[in-house]
Amino acid sequence: MTRSQPTDPPIDLLAAVQGEVSWFCCGTAWGPCSSTGKGACGTCNSGSLQHAWPNTSDACWSITRPDSCGVSLSRRTCGFQHRITSLCGGGSVVTSIADCGPQTDLFCGERSCCGSTCASNRLIDLTPAAYSRIASLSTGLRPCEISTP
Amino acid sequence: MTSRRQLLKSALLGGGAGVVAATALGSLGPEAAFGAAAPDVAPGAPDPDFAEGRIRSVKENTLLVLGSNMVFHRIRIVDGTSLWKLGPTTFDQAKPGDGLYARGVRMPDGVLAAEAVWLNIVNIKGHVRNITAERIHLDHKGQQVLCHRVPGKSVAIYSDAPPSGDLSLLRVGQHVQVMGAWRPDTNEVDIATVFSAH
Structure with a gap:
């Protein structure tokens, strides 16, 4: 797989960034999620409007490595807010960072589309409460735009 | 334009649980429905229009659900509610023991009038x-x-x-x-x- 050099400066310092959004469970939960804790920030709950971000700390960055997919994302820590807008329906939700993730490097180059509107690379994961504000949970993965509120 | 949320709320406040016409709610595509305006909730805070947990029992058109955080939810299914269990499904497939996530409109009496329920x-x-x-x-x-x-x-x-x-x-x-x-x-x-x- 071809991997490009990360952008410099980080693209999200300049403007909104487009990428893929998925959802994950955290906090007290049922099923395979029952072993999931409250995330890197210690506050994550599936029912709250929260998200995971790939660069919350050095340790987080060393796991997620979006730079290996050619994406540089700036450091943003617990509680920082993003607006996530679906590129499919246009709905948006403002959430705050509660965990480290997604593991961008393991899905490098992946692309999601709605018709001819596409976005590449997993840049953000929402809690079920947040994701279901902009898309059905059964879609699993969507292209989105990430900006600051 | 009357939103899906407004239809759900007015139907239930009028005492007509279960009478929301599917055709009325079905006028929105799925993405538009989920993109519909929802009340402002502070980022990071629990969303009152969302619930998770496991079904303890089913009573008429209501799912009695115990959240993983031990909060109890009453989730009302109406004609326009979309249900998912490995795909689109029907209310009779909701069983005690199933896990779920639900989104809808929280009514004054605490009931969540469901727009969508995802089972397991x-x-x-x-x-x-x-x-x-x-x-x-x-x-x-x-x-x-x-x-x-x-x-x-x-x-x-x-x-x-x-x-x-x-x-x-x-x-x-x-x-x-x-x-x-x-x-x-x-x-x-x-x-x-x-x-x-x-």
Whole structure:
């Protein structure tokens, strides 16, 4: 797989960034999620409007490595807010960072589309409460735009 | 324009639980419905229009659900509620013991009038440890999850390619996302969609 050099400066310092959004469970939960804790920030709950971000700390960055997919994302820590807008329906939700993730490097180059509107690379994961504000949970993965509120 | 949320709320406040016309609610596409304006909730805060937990009992058109955080929810199903259990399903498929996520409109009496209910839905990422024609052994955060292929329902999405019923391109060692329906009280999942980067 071809991997490009990360952008410099980080693209999200300049403007909104487009990428893929998925959802994950955290906090007290049922099923395979029952072993999931409250995330890197210690506050994550599936029912709250929260998200995971790939660069919350050095340790987080060393796991997620979006730079290996050619994406540089700036450091943003617990509680920082993003607006996530679906590129499919246009709905948006403002959430705050509660965990480290997604593991961008393991899905490098992946692309999601709605018709001819596409976005590449997993840049953000929402809690079920947040994701279901902009898309059905059964879609699993969507292209989105990430900006600051 | 009357929103889906307004229709749900007015129907229930009028005492007409279960009388919301599906045709009225069905005028919005799924993405538009989920993109519809919802009340402002502070980022990071619990969303009052969302619920999660496991069904304790079913009483008429109401699911009695105990949240994992021990909060009790009453979730009202109306004619326009969409239900999912490995795919679109009907109310009679909601069983005690099922896990769920639900989104709707919280009524003054605390009932959640449901726009959508997802039964047993999971969306997990992991490494493929083994794969056969019938199942994928997934390592999810150090735990093995047995993912079953369901003929006619399970599909794979290889990056931006259209969904395919052919799961044979998946490989051991690969990282994938499995969206599917949990089999309650097991470590097993029926596959709806496997997302693969390539």
